Amino acid sequence: MTSSRLAGRTAPADVPGTEPAIVISNLRKTYGRVVAVGDVSLSVADGEIFGILGPNGAGKTTTVECALGLRTPDSGTIRVLGLDPRAEPEKLHPLVGAQLQSSALPPRLRVAEILDLYSSFYFDPADVTELAEALGLADKRQAFYRSLSGGQKQRLSIALALVGQPRIAILDEMTTGLDPQARRETWELIEGVRDRGVTIVLVTHYMDEAERLCDRVALIDRGKVIGIDTPDGLAARVHGGKRVRFVPSAPFDERLLTGLPEVRGLERQGRHVIVHGSGQLVNAVILTLHAAGVGARDVELESASLEDAFVRLTSRRPEDENGANQR
Amino acid sequence: MNARWSLLPESTPRAAFGKLVGCEARLAWRQPVGLVAGLGLPVLLLVIFGSIPTFSQQSADVGGVTLFNAYVPILLAFVIAALACLTLPGTLASYRELGILRRLSTTPLPPPWLLAAQVVINFAITVAAEIIVVVVGILAFGASSPKNPGWLVLAVLLSTAGLFAIGLTIAAVAGSARIASVIGGLVFYPLIFFAGMWLPQAAMPGVLRQVSDYTPLGASVEAMQDAIQRGTLSAAALGVLAGYAVVFGALAVRTFRWE
Numbered sequence: 001m002t003s004s005r006l007a008g009r010t011a012p013a014d015v016p017g018t019e020p021a022i023v024i025s026n027l028r029k030t031y032g033r034v035v036a037v038g039d040v041s042l043s044v045a046d047g048e049i050f051g052i053l054g055p056n057g058a059g060k061t062t063t064v065e066c067a068l069g070l071r072t073p074d075s076g077t078i079r080v081l082g083l084d085p086r087a088e089p090e091k092l093h094p095l096v097g098a099q100l101q102s103s104a105l106p107p108r109l110r111v112a113e114i115l116d117l118y119s120s121f122y123f124d125p126a127d128v129t130e131l132a133e134a135l136g137l138a139d140k141r142q143a144f145y146r147s148l149s150g151g152q153k154q155r156l157s158i159a160l161a162l163v164g165q166p167r168i169a170i171l172d173e174m175t176t177g178l179d180p181q182a183r184r185e186t187w188e189l190i191e192g193v194r195d196r197g198v199t200i201v202l203v204t205h206y207m208d209e210a211e212r213l214c215d216r217v218a219l220i221d222r223g224k225v226i227g228i229d230t231p232d233g234l235a236a237r238v239h240g241g242k243r244v245r246f247v248p249s250a251p252f253d254e255r256l257l258t259g260l261p262e263v264r265g266l267e268r269q270g271r272h273v274i275v276h277g278s279g280q281l282v283n284a285v286i287l288t289l290h291a292a293g294v295g296a297r298d299v300e301l302e303s304a305s306l307e308d309a310f311v312r313l314t315s316r317r318p319e320d321e322n323g324a325n326q327r
Numbered sequence: 328m329n330a331r332w333s334l335l336p337e338s339t340p341r342a343a344f345g346k347l348v349g350c351e352a353r354l355a356w357r358q359p360v361g362l363v364a365g366l367g368l369p370v371l372l373l374v375i376f377g378s379i380p381t382f383s384q385q386s387a388d389v390g391g392v393t394l395f396n397a398y399v400p401i402l403l404a405f406v407i408a409a410l411a412c413l414t415l416p417g418t419l420a421s422y423r424e425l426g427i428l429r430r431l432s433t434t435p436l437p438p439p440w441l442l443a444a445q446v447v448i449n450f451a452i453t454v455a456a457e458i459i460v461v462v463v464g465i466l467a468f469g470a471s472s473p474k475n476p477g478w479l480v481l482a483v484l485l486s487t488a489g490l491f492a493i494g495l496t497i498a499a500v501a502g503s504a505r506i507a508s509v510i511g512g513l514v515f516y517p518l519i520f521f522a523g524m525w526l527p528q529a530a531m532p533g534v535l536r537q538v539s540d541y542t543p544l545g546a547s548v549e550a551m552q553d554a555i556q557r558g559t560l561s562a563a564a565l566g567v568l569a570g571y572a573v574v575f576g577a578l579a580v581r582t583f584r585w586e
Contacts, residue, residue, distance in 0.1 A: 070432055090336035098433035104426040108357040120346040121434045
């Protein structure tokens with residue numbers, strides 16, 4: 001199964017003429033005998049929202065830390081905006097805003113003092129008042145960090161990642177600890193930031209977040225990339241992606257449909273016909289039947305979700321190696 | 328091991344350092360453990376030593392001055408060592424433990440600036456504490472005035488540089504406030520022994536005295552003693568202190584880790 005045909009959204013990394021924002025090639029990082037990252041290669045296009053998905057301990061955070069120059073890879077190369085993060089951190093850090101897990105701020109500093117301090121690290125910072133407002137922290141400006149709730153701390157951390165008006169924002173478990181309302185508001189904020197041309201790398205294990213926000217996602221498991229595609233494309237890799245179910249108005253020759261490039265299989269359940277496939281499956285099926293003078297009633301479309309892909313690709317890998325593992 | 332940061336990268340606004348020091352000062356004020364320890368401890372020791380009757384008698388063991396006068400340079404050095412080994416490393420180590428350094432690690436803030444901000448804050452406390460020791464010593468307990476105040480200031484500055492560099496090296500690597508206080512203590516107590524806290528240098532046997540001359544606090548006490556009691560500059564002792572400042576200063580910057 002080729003993935004490019006399945007892609008519902010365009011994959012910006014394939015657009016010629018634009019320099020990728022991040023290129024990671026054959027990254028490997030071990031801690032003693034523990035292999036945190038075995039072999040990760042990925043490329044993040046300028047201006048896209050790129051998701052890094054994977055179970056806990058898959059190597060997502062280590063990958064991101066290497067991209068920021070906080071860890072030295074055992075092997076492999078990393079270029080972020082054309083810079084080597086280990087060799088030129090002082091050129092890179094003004095251009096990349098990042099929010100990492102298990103980071104904190106001094107308990108006895110006030111929100112306004114923290115925003116003021118962090119904005120002083122950059123020559124052209126964002127307006128901290130606007131930023132605090134956008135992240136729902138406007139009425140917390142005089143509060144001490146230690147008095148903030150988990151969600152407020154998280155939002156402050158996101159604010160600090162954006163305060164330098166970065167070209168790339170790397171957000172690790174951005175919405176962990178946020179209530180549903182705050183999550184949605186944060187998603188809107190991130191979309192707004194992307195619309196201003198900022199490249200965003202989202203490390204997450206929330207499938208709905210990745211489906212909603214990401215142009216493309218890399219699925220990482222046990223230190224290896226097991227798939228990079230659009231969320232739809234990745235979803236389509238498990239059990240044939242889409243299924244169309246309908247009742248035909250008249251008998252028809254099954255080869256009419258099985259010959260289509262979008263169709264992978266066809267089965268019958270009583271009056272119902274179920275067609276498995278991918279891409280613009282509904283269109284292809286309906287138009288082909290229509291051309292043959294056959295109508296379709298009670299049409300239903302089911303498609304695999306990113307979550308299905310995540311579960312299938314990460315936990316059943318040994319058996320599914322041939323079908324699912326593209327690498 | 329570290330990514331290569333220069334001391335003054337062009338990509339970081341200079342004003343950031345002022346803001347950082349401002350925040351550190353607020354934090355020191357809001358949780359004044361270092362302030363109280365740094366300023367309270369020397370006063371307490373002054374009062375104790377000043378109240379012991381035998382301390383006001385001249386003693387041949389310490390070179391013919393009163394015991395109290397012999398202890399003034401030791402107290403001055405003690406204050407610097409306490410702030411350098413016990414207070415200074417704790418702040419950065421606790422930042423490391425809490426993840427505060429991890430949060431900063433992704434910003435354009437160069438690690439040496441973080442170390443420097445700690446130096447500025449603790450240096451201010453040191454200066455205040457040293458002034459208290461000298462002034463209270465003279466006014467309340469009849470210590471003799473320094474014969475050469477200029478050389479004393481120089482001796483205090485170089486002692487601070489040498490001792491703070493050692494403290495910064497602990498701060499650069501200690502993974503938690505607890506580890507920092509253990510390492511700090513392991514460094515602090517031998518240092519104040521060689522400074523003559525329990526056995527003044529003049530009373531030390533030959534070998535011990537020679538070792539003491541090359542320890543940072545031994546050199547510090549010697550330089551301050553010479554400035555206070557004789558009004559002379561002890562170049563050798565100041566050289567030892569400058570050496571510690573350079574070696575450990577570089578080591579602190581090179582070994583600094585964010586977590």
